[in-house]
Amino acid sequence: MDEYPDLNYEEDNNMPEKLPGVIIDNFIAINRNLSMKAKYFILAEEIGHYLTTNGDILNLKDIRHMKAEVVARRWGFHKVLSFDHLLECYDRSILTCDELCSHFELEPEHVNQVLKSYIDKYGPSVEHKGHLIQFDPLNIKKI
Template sequence: MLYEKLLKEAAHLSIDVSEQNLLPTTHGLYADNTIWINKSLSTHIEKRCILAEELGHYHTSSGDITDQSDVRNRKQELLARQWAHHKLIPLERIVDAHKARAKGRYEIAEFLGVTEAFLQAAIDRYLEKYGLYVVLNEQYAIKLDPLGVVEIFQP
């Protein structure tokens, strides 16, 4: 269901999405309003994470960035990945997982509809951006290492 929602978003942006046999090390590619997802990815959750990152390239990248030895291309890759993290795991969704009593990374990732690796990458990015914790809407403190949520009570 969640993968299909991203497919609809891509279609709304006039982006064609095609599942193709790609090199085993290539999970997805974006060029000229077309996204290719590696057909060999085993779950819709994996495909959703890759599709989100490729949509991130649509929103944040320009030109051919396949040469990752160029620092400018690596920066664009990072921007696309960050876009995907914010798209699939905004801080509010971490609070939602807490409210749903999801415990541990596996349950949280399952609740959010992402892989554990994608969840960890998003947490790592939030750690770089905010430090060990971030306060959300003056109601929740999200501790990023280890991951946890604390409700803030106002007197």
């Protein structure tokens, strides 16, 4: 959060179970009932909304709102587990999903969501800083 001094956040006991987080202006509320790892993941998505979304997008039946949701979610995914993070894992011989989850304090389902979003955006692999990153299964090679 130090990167975003204009934002404030707090954990909320009264949020509906199906609502993990919400941002209003520069205030983020995170559902207190989530695991710490899930809170971190949701916080990144809400910061993504702050940086990429204008106005109220709660009506997800509107295609523009759905697209804004995807953009914010993808921003959060890539903030939490960037290509540079994946190369850091390669350099440290962190090779399995379990090791990656432990290193970045993420749930396996969140890592899988991030990798799927990379596949959706880039296809099965991407070249980054002299490495080939394959997403499914996750594999990194120096090229």
